[in-house]
Amino acid sequence: MPGSDPLGAFDPVGTHGTLDCRSYLDPLLRSLHAVDIAVTLHVDRTSYESLVSIEHAVYSRSNFAALDRPCAVHVASPAAAATHAYAAADDVWSRCAPAGCEATGLARRLHHRLARANRDVERALEGLDRLGRAPVGRHPGP
Numbered sequence: 095m096p097g098s099d100p101l102g103a104f105d106p107v108g109t110h111g112t113l114d115c116r117s118y119l120d121p122l123l124r125s126l127h128a129v130d131i132a133v134t135l136h137v138d139r140t141s142y143e144s145l146v147s148i149e150h151a152v153y154s155r156s157n158f159a160a161l162d163r164p165c166a167v168h169v170a171s172p173a174a175a176a177t178h179a180y181a182a183a184d185d186v187w188s189r190c191a192p193a194g195c196e197a198t199g200l201a202r203r204l205h206h207r208l209a210r211a212n213r214d215v216e217r218a219l220e221g222l223d224r225l226g227r228a229p230v231g232r233h234p235g236p
Contacts, residue, residue: 115165168221179211
């Protein structure tokens with residue numbers, strides 16, 4: 095079957111050749127939201143690391159070049175920024191002492207990265223709401 099994905103990725107291109115921003119980015123936004131909720135609930139480092147790993151896998155399978163400008167700017171860009179902020183927070187957290195980040199002085203940096211990721215997730219979700227449910231055109235090829 096031409097164009098099929100053996101790994102079973104969701105293909106949101108409809109019969110009219112349009113790419114629906116909401117459908118395409120839903121897996122990424124859901125995984126970002128799961129990390130955001132986990133942070134709010136103060137999960138332990140192991141759980142956080144696992145969620146970030148899953149989120150990164152979803153992010154790495156996203157093809158932002160296939161999106162049109164409004165979707166890319168208002169949804170994908172802040173979602174990518176959140177992905178990077180969560181990864182940066184994971185890096186900071188990995189350098190904390192077993193007793194916690196306060197003991198190493200990294201708590202402020204960790205909280206800053208997590209707060210930034212939270213803001214970026216909110217921006218992506220707000221951007222998606224602003225775009226509404228209208229299909230978004232495919233990015234024109236070369």
